[in-house]
Amino acid sequence: MHFDSLPSLWFGLSLPAIVLLYLFKRKYVDTRVSSHMLWNRVLKDMEANRPWQKLRNRLLMIIQLLAAALLVLALMQPWMWSQRSAKAHVVIVLDRSASMTASILAPDGATESRFERAKRMIADWAKDEAPDSAITLLTMGEQAEVLLSRESSPDKLRAALDPIQPAYGKTAYKEAMSLAAAMTRSDPDSEIRLFTDGQFAEPVSDLSFAVPVTVERVEAADGAASSGNVSVSQFGVKSARDAGGTVTAVASVKNWGDTPKQIEVSLYAGGELADVRTVAVEPGKQASVYFERLASADWYKLDIGRGDSLLMDNVSYAFLEGDRPKKVLLVGSGNLFLEKALQLAGAEVTQLSPDGAAAWIRSQKADNSPDVVVVDSVADPVLASAEWGKWLSSKPVWYIRSGYEGKETAVPAGTYSIEEHPVSRYVKLQDTHVANVYQPGKVDWGKPIVSAKDVPLIYAGAENGQPRLLIAFSLQQSDLPLRSEFPVLVQNALGWLTAAQGGSLGKAVAGERKEIAMSPDAFSAKWISAESGHTDSEAEKSSGMIASMQTVPSLPGLYRLEEQDESGKTIRVRWLGAAADSRESGPGQSELRFTHTSAASGDAGESAQTGEERGAPLALWRWIVVLILAVLVWEWGVYRRGTSV
Known part of the structure; x- marks a missing residue:
């Protein structure tokens, strides 16, 4: 107890005080006498009834002592652990x-996650052990959240448990337990049940609780x-x-x-499997793996299997610092x-002859x-297939002098008219000669610059959300490639065509603010x-504009952040690798030790029991009060019958 x-x-x-009262109490008996001569006998009885005589067997005093003892016991608020009560x-607290997503063995030998086991344990415990209790359901994730408040219906509890999903970000352990402590501080007839694997990534030992805290550890069927x-x-x-622009990786x-x-260990470069290694790792140790001569890619993925x-x-993503070299496919003779x-502009150029275009598109991997x-002076039939048309529609x-029907037109002499555009920046074309232009009949996707x-x-313009650039004359019929402005024009064109491919945002913990x-x-x-390929979430806005602080997607994985202008055109794309909190991989950083401080006495003690060891705390003072009332009824009966004499 x-x-x-x-x-x-x-x-x-108060018990010895009651006894003292009986010691000093004088007792008299009404007696009828026939003569004053009999007073001598009465005086003798008074002498015999001295205050310090030994107590005789008095039932009424014993009953009163019993009632007082029970009252003192009730004031001490006794309780005991009960296996089948709450x-x-x-x-x-869930x-x-x-770490709760770890797989464990079920009683039937199958595997399940600790999280799903915990939800089932909560529903079963509430049904079997707390059928008459009011249940408050509190979850600990990126923040503490109350999903149910003082609900006694098992069906509503199950309905609240079903949609709950694991949280892969930084878990607010201390915040959740502090909230649980605050919710029970002024409610002595309450308790806290924590369903967890015990792998807390932050200490909670400095918290104090006014009610007992029971830890229900979620373990495998065989422990x-x-x-x-x-x-x-x-x-x-x-x-x-120093290795020809290749990439090295270490894990x-x-x-x-x-x-x-x-x-x-499998390594992917932009979705393409680049290398596979096998590594032996001893218990409690770590091993390093090195990869060399990898192709340049937007992102890299390391996977150690399941x-x-x-x-x-088991999966991690990495990105090159700064902008990686852009891959350019140059189709032409x-x-x-x-x-x-193009190479001077930092591009990796792959040359494709028009004769091999049909075979290349069939072997292309997304x-x-x-x-x-870049399509340079290629006749229309070469790229007229449905495969090429579909593929080109998704690319800058x-x-x-390709990709359209037109007519040869002489270029009039005189000064060139140059519109303000990122492609034409720093370009004057002074003294540049163009013999003929293959003038298109109509260009729906752009305007002349x-x-x-x-x-x-x-x-320059855009089609299907992808940038398009058209030089309507053959470079062989112009001295533009010989001019110093030509590399500038190519640099501008490459930068504008790939502006939406904005590199990476690096790595972040799932669900964090960035x-x-x-x-x-x-x-x-x-x-x-x-x-x-589905949209995970829309970017947050503030005062009608995109906010600078954004919430990273809540599930680990690779994401791209697409920015669009008012017309819906994609103007920039950046990659981000969302990962689970790395502190959840290990065994945890702190022991689960909760301090139970009695609200009445202020005394503190350890209170971190497991459900298998003790069960639920059962208060006894209510039963003692009922017993006191029964004793008082008994006392009244004794007094009324005059048994105390």
């Missing part, structure tokens, strides 16, 4: 942290997880400038389990000046496609999952 108010034991001094109000955890602890890439893999592991108990830390100018396509394309009087020479600089022309933005 336990007591919440031991100082109330001082009220036990207090009137139970605050259930741990939603990423052990199905397998130990292995995680990717570090992963990064770096451009190797660290840690074994948190008790047995050695053979891990198959052979451990916790999958959320060959133009040395154009190819060198995950390894170029950033820009730079046409040079360079013209010779009324003859357009260069068009400051992101948006384009001044951006009207809206959205997070798109690279795996599913």
